[in-house]
Amino acid sequence: MLIDAHIHIWKREMLPDDAIRNYLEPVRKLKELYGDLFDFGLDDEIPFADYDSFKEGLTEMMDCAKLDYAVVLATDFSLVNEGRMTNDEYMQWLYDQCQVDDRLLLFTGVDANHKDAIEKIERYYDSYEPVGMKVYPASGFYPNDPKYEQYWSKIEELGLPVTVHAGMALAPLDEKYCHPNYLSAVAERHPDLKIIVAHLGGKFHDELIPLMQEYENVYTDCSALQGWMPDGKDTIRQRLDEVTSLFPDRVVFGSDFPLYENHTTCSRFIEIIRSLDFGNDSVKDKLLGDNMARLLGL
Numbered sequence: 569m570l571i572d573a574h575i576h577i578w579k580r581e582m583l584p585d586d587a588i589r590n591y592l593e594p595v596r597k598l599k600e601l602y603g604d605l606f607d608f609g610l611d612d613e614i615p616f617a618d619y620d621s622f623k624e625g626l627t628e629m630m631d632c633a634k635l636d637y638a639v640v641l642a643t644d645f646s647l648v649n650e651g652r653m654t655n656d657e658y659m660q661w662l663y664d665q666c667q668v669d670d671r672l673l674l675f676t677g678v679d680a681n682h683k684d685a686i687e688k689i690e691r692y693y694d695s696y697e698p699v700g701m702k703v704y705p706a707s708g709f710y711p712n713d714p715k716y717e718q719y720w721s722k723i724e725e726l727g728l729p730v731t732v733h734a735g736m737a738l739a740p741l742d743e744k745y746c747h748p749n750y751l752s753a754v755a756e757r758h759p760d761l762k763i764i765v766a767h768l769g770g771k772f773h774d775e776l777i778p779l780m781q782e783y784e785n786v787y788t789d790c791s792a793l794q795g796w797m798p799d800g801k802d803t804i805r806q807r808l809d810e811v812t813s814l815f816p817d818r819v820v821f822g823s824d825f826p827l828y829e830n831h832t833t834c835s836r837f838i839e840i841i842r843s844l845d846f847g848n849d850s851v852k853d854k855l856l857g858d859n860m861a862r863l864l865g866l
Contacts, residue, residue, distance in 0.1 A: 574822025581653035642677035705745035706737035729762035735770015755783035791822030809846035
């Protein structure tokens with residue numbers, strides 16, 4: 569079975585404008601060299617105004633990569649992007665997108681700083697029947713802060729696994745909140761909560777292995793490793809070898825679609841993983857789908 573456990577589809581209105589500007593800042597140099605060929609409107613009131621990601625592009629990618637399922641992660645930016653698109657509006661749109669294809673599995677998202685965060689979690693659970701939740705600390709909260717204890721307790725009570733962003737974040741988001749170490753208290757207080765640390769911990773990768781050694785309810789996904797391509801295949805191999813040799817049953821595949829699709833397609837990423845010298849076919853089968861299938865009860 570092949571499962572991509574980390575993908576996104578979004579409406580441009582729900583993405584923070586300053587984050588888009590910062591993400592696309594390198595293309596300013598291309599604009600200086602090539603003019604309007606690389607003009608994404610970074611100086612406009614709404615930069616990159618037509619940057620939408622819809623289900624059609626995702627399902628085409630899934631067909632090409634021969635994926636059985638894709639986990640669609642909802643990220644709640646509404647408190648850092650107020651006035652553009654509410655999270656309720658985004659969740660309804662995302663749910664409608666996922667309903668057209670049984671292969672799309674929804675993870676809802678709720679910023680822990682919402683005053684009605686618990687009510688939102690419950691309402692989204694009842695309305696959209698998600699199979700998990702996406703948690704994005706970069707929007708402004710430390711996961712281990714005791715004031716969010718009820719937030720984690722509610723997710724654990726509902727039996728939802730969570731994918732938690734770790735590593736880099738661009739302003740107005742803040743990566744200081746995104747250290748895997750901050751999840752140790754959550755994992756300890758909530759042993760029945762399955763926590764997937766995204767991106768193998770990202771730029772804080774050195775914190776991942778000790779966390780997974782300490783807590784058996786902590787998993788990780790390999791999304792964004794394509795960023796090491798084309799010259800970093802050995803880094804990809806080393807990181808996958810390290811984590812799968814220690815925790816072969818707690819590593820899942822993710823592409824971070826659509827962010828790397830023009831760089832290294834999902835199908836190509838799978839081919840690379842299959843070709844790299846680490847583990848065996850059984851280990852790679854677990855990574856590429858079997859572990860996530862077990863986690864979600866598929």
